[in-house]
Amino acid sequence: MDGLHSWWEYVVGHGDDVLEATLEHAQITVVVVILATVFSVALGVCVQSRPTSKAIALAIASIFLTIPALALFALFIPLVGPGDNPAMMALFLYAILPILRNTVTGLDEVSPAVVESARGMGMSSAQRLWRVRLPLAWPLIMTGVRISTLLTVGIAAIAILVGGGGLGTFIQGGLTRLGLPNSVESVWVGTVFTVLLGLALDVVLSLVQRLTSSRGLRA
Amino acid sequence: MSEAVTPLTARWRHGRKHSVSTVAMPTGAQLWHRYSLVLAPAFIAGLGLVLWYYYNSLGVGTIAQIQVSSALDWETKLKPQLIQHLTIAAWSTLLVILVAVPLGVLLTRGGPRRIAPAVLAVANSGQALPAYGLLIIFLAAMGQGGRTVVVALVVYAILPVLRNTMVGLDGVDRSMLEAGRGMGMTRMQTLLRIELPLAVPVIVAGIRTAMVLNIGMATLAFLIGGGGLGITISSGLKLNQDAVLLVGAITVALVALTFDWFGALAERFLHPRGL
Amino acid sequence: MAGEPKIRLDHVSKIYQGAEGPAVAELTLDIDPGEILVLVGPSGCGKSTTLRLINRMIEPTSGRIYLDGDDVTDVNPDQLRRRIGYVIQQIGLFPHQTIAENVATVPKMLRWDRKRISTRVDELLELVGLDPRVYRDRYPKELSGGQAQRVGVARALGADPSIMLMDEPFGAIDPITRESLQNEFLRLQEELRKTIVFVTHDIDEAIKMGDRIAILGEQSVVHQADTPERILAYPVDDFVRSFIGAGTAMKGLAFERVGDLDLAPFDEGRNGDGKPVGTITADATLFEALEEMLRTADGKTVVVDESGRPAGVVELSHLSDALRTAQDEARRHYDELGAAS
Ligand SMILES: Nc1ncnc2c1ncn2[C@@H]1O[C@H](COP(=O)(O)OP(=O)(O)OP(=O)(O)O)[C@@H](O)[C@H]1O
Ligand SMILES: [Mg+2]
Numbered sequence: 001m002d003g004l005h006s007w008w009e010y011v012v013g014h015g016d017d018v019l020e021a022t023l024e025h026a027q028i029t030v031v032v033v034i035l036a037t038v039f040s041v042a043l044g045v046c047v048q049s050r051p052t053s054k055a056i057a058l059a060i061a062s063i064f065l066t067i068p069a070l071a072l073f074a075l076f077i078p079l080v081g082p083g084d085n086p087a088m089m090a091l092f093l094y095a096i097l098p099i100l101r102n103t104v105t106g107l108d109e110v111s112p113a114v115v116e117s118a119r120g121m122g123m124s125s126a127q128r129l130w131r132v133r134l135p136l137a138w139p140l141i142m143t144g145v146r147i148s149t150l151l152t153v154g155i156a157a158i159a160i161l162v163g164g165g166g167l168g169t170f171i172q173g174g175l176t177r178l179g180l181p182n183s184v185e186s187v188w189v190g191t192v193f194t195v196l197l198g199l200a201l202d203v204v205l206s207l208v209q210r211l212t213s214s215r216g217l218r219a
Numbered sequence: 220m221s222e223a224v225t226p227l228t229a230r231w232r233h234g235r236k237h238s239v240s241t242v243a244m245p246t247g248a249q250l251w252h253r254y255s256l257v258l259a260p261a262f263i264a265g266l267g268l269v270l271w272y273y274y275n276s277l278g279v280g281t282i283a284q285i286q287v288s289s290a291l292d293w294e295t296k297l298k299p300q301l302i303q304h305l306t307i308a309a310w311s312t313l314l315v316i317l318v319a320v321p322l323g324v325l326l327t328r329g330g331p332r333r334i335a336p337a338v339l340a341v342a343n344s345g346q347a348l349p350a351y352g353l354l355i356i357f358l359a360a361m362g363q364g365g366r367t368v369v370v371a372l373v374v375y376a377i378l379p380v381l382r383n384t385m386v387g388l389d390g391v392d393r394s395m396l397e398a399g400r401g402m403g404m405t406r407m408q409t410l411l412r413i414e415l416p417l418a419v420p421v422i423v424a425g426i427r428t429a430m431v432l433n434i435g436m437a438t439l440a441f442l443i444g445g446g447g448l449g450i451t452i453s454s455g456l457k458l459n460q461d462a463v464l465l466v467g468a469i470t471v472a473l474v475a476l477t478f479d480w481f482g483a484l485a486e487r488f489l490h491p492r493g494l
Numbered sequence: 495m496a497g498e499p500k501i502r503l504d505h506v507s508k509i510y511q512g513a514e515g516p517a518v519a520e521l522t523l524d525i526d527p528g529e530i531l532v533l534v535g536p537s538g539c540g541k542s543t544t545l546r547l548i549n550r551m552i553e554p555t556s557g558r559i560y561l562d563g564d565d566v567t568d569v570n571p572d573q574l575r576r577r578i579g580y581v582i583q584q585i586g587l588f589p590h591q592t593i594a595e596n597v598a599t600v601p602k603m604l605r606w607d608r609k610r611i612s613t614r615v616d617e618l619l620e621l622v623g624l625d626p627r628v629y630r631d632r633y634p635k636e637l638s639g640g641q642a643q644r645v646g647v648a649r650a651l652g653a654d655p656s657i658m659l660m661d662e663p664f665g666a667i668d669p670i671t672r673e674s675l676q677n678e679f680l681r682l683q684e685e686l687r688k689t690i691v692f693v694t695h696d697i698d699e700a701i702k703m704g705d706r707i708a709i710l711g712e713q714s715v716v717h718q719a720d721t722p723e724r725i726l727a728y729p730v731d732d733f734v735r736s737f738i739g740a741g742t743a744m745k746g747l748a749f750e751r752v753g754d755l756d757l758a759p760f761d762e763g764r765n766g767d768g769k770p771v772g773t774i775t776a777d778a779t780l781f782e783a784l785e786e787m788l789r790t791a792d793g794k795t796v797v798v799d800e801s802g803r804p805a806g807v808v809e810l811s812h813l814s815d816a817l818r819t820a821q822d823e824a825r826r827h828y829d830e831l832g833a834a835s
Pocket of ligand 2: 541542543661
């Protein structure tokens, strides 16, 4: 109870800093996820009907996800120097697989009969994509986006190790001052607010998912 | 039942519903697996070769590059770090299996079953948990050292195995259990002979995820005095020496990719025939 | 038929947790050794529940269950189930095990030695018409629906149980395969003489498979339990009448053979008036005789012996007499029952 109290005091005392770090963390995440979504959905649409390209694209995307975060962050430093940039590039690579996978799966799962009947009604292939296949795959794609978002929020906390910002600064700050007053509180702030940010973004995205998916597709 | 599931697949698919559900895989995914199985070792070999030439070109051991040399010495730096790294990952993965699989079994039967969807929902949002923060919290509570790292890793990596165990067990067709019970199998027998064997692919996929997470998190072990290859990366950052940074990062990537590939092989190998 | 019933349900009830009323209410039913008793009734009336009470897949809320006169309501259910074969519509073959392993499930649990199990598996596969050399080492996904269901039956027969419980075993199979599975199963039963409780909601399947049929209403209330002949001839109430549906009288004709009739004499002059006359043999059923009459649009059909010579004539009046006799017999039977109680 005591810990919780002092923790809260710390949050209130550093309200501006917490808000700023949270916003920066959110900004990194949102930018990364938007870029990754555009890229992955486009890629998914391109490779979905080509088994070999599809398999290779997925295999490469899963290689990125396997490389430990700190290593992947570090690999970009020689190219772009320290800061938010190497972190965002690495996070972008991480965020691809969930969205790409779900895009491909979602498009795979569209019943051939539906596409066939769309063809029969004279829809062009672009019309079939925009009016039939993507809307049907959309709920699953959005699920991929949500997972990428959670993943990105969590991993972005170590951006601080390569000179970036975000809520990781509180964790880092706590670590360097460990043993001094408020150090543990600082770590907790960084951790808890990261999780809360993840949950908040997930709630927002689940609303977006709901509003942008056809009512006929809801479970 | 589903086919094999790659490390994180169950996580992706799970997001769909916050409930216990079968993990299904699309047909195209099988091909992906085959490619991963072949592409990954090719990629690993290529990356290894690059690292080898790069490392040799640095002239480690010559006096000219004193900073680089001392940070990258194989006998005193890289080798012990590699061993530490693997030890941490191995212990935490082992402990995760020992805790999460029985827990998953427990949570899919009897009374505890009712809280299963809640556990899965928590497991799902737990993905946003920052590994870094968790590690430091455990540092504050338990002090420096490898043991702290292992405990933090176990907590962090328990979720995928727990989730996949539950999802895998739950995905077993009810009619199979009905048939088994109908022939007079005890609950233990249906668990050991039907449910677990059928859930193995999904559980192994979860273990593979946990292993990869553990190798990744062991990279941060240096932050709390646990050693590992993260030391080399961080020296590279601190000394502002790209060479050190690159050797460290590529080595870690190689370790992770190699073990992930072992995991893929295990999944392939442990997949029950007939599925 | 006198003597001890093989299975006796004595005022058995089942109330599912959270359910308003009982799924099975005070059911009392005797099943004789070696008979096939078919449970039919509308969906949700409690047929499966009744069946699953017998091998204690679900525990009765009240009442007793006896097998061979022994009260098994409280014995270890797992031990009990190894003595009772159980076949379900979804079959439930274990996909990670070969056909041989599937069939060996119960013998293995009973710790038979390996040689005995292996012999038994081959024997069972042959029994259900699957060549062991071909099918032993296959996996369930490599079987057709009909083959899978045969394996399901073989597996249930594993340790030679004297009782078989079958819950819509042929329900998910196409009509043609179902028909041949039914026939094979009846042939098998000639040989095996198991006591079988068979659930279906198809009245035609019930008539075909059952030595006796129990027609169940809501909560497994037995409206009528009797031979198919009697049920068709004399449905005791409206529920049974509407359940067995139209064409009942005609279905009843399938139980009697032409050879058992007192045929009208064959008269060359009267019968040979130039019209085509249908012919049947003495082992045809009355139903077939009727069909022949309808086919030739004639009120009669000629019965021929092995050498093709006319032996007599079946007339429409034979059929209506046969139906009337069956109805009278059934009515008398029920009157006696009524008087006795
Ligand atoms: N596990 C259960 N829990 C609660 N109620 C159940 C359960 N199983 C069955 N019931 C209810 O009990 C009643 C009888 O079900 P049962 O499965 O025995 O019907 P049935 O005659 O086999 O129907 P069908 O022909 O559709 O298979 C139904 O109203 C059903 O909803
Ligand atoms: Mg039923």
